[in-house]
Amino acid sequence: MLIRMVDALHDSCDVDDELWRSAQELFDERQLLDVPLLCGWYHAICFAxxxxxxxxxxxxxxFVDVTAA
Known part of the structure; x- marks a missing residue:
């Protein structure tokens, strides 16, 4: 679930309603907010x-060295 959310944020800077509803079944509001905030901070640090x-x-x-299959 988290990987799908991060991928969606990376691809479109958004999480569609269906994916968000699915995530709400697993995570509370604070945890859900952590995902886009963490992704945003990562991008900001990378840009700088x-x-x-x-x-x-x-x-x-x-990153590419440790994620390559």
């Missing part, structure tokens, strides 16, 4: 870090 060209830490895995 990329814009000012923050160097990757030596030896730190990249």
């Amino acid at each position: 870090a990329r814009t000012v060209r923050v160097e990757l830490e030596l030896g730190a895995p990249r």
Whole structure:
């Protein structure tokens, strides 16, 4: 469920009504609000870090390295 919500936010910056209703069956209001807020903060940090060209830490895995199947 969370992955579907994060994917939807990434793809369209929105969660459709059906997915939101499904999520409401599993999570309370505070937990539901955490998902878009966390995604938003992640994007904000990424925008800032990329814009000012923050160097990757030596030896730190990249997201693509740990998610590749």
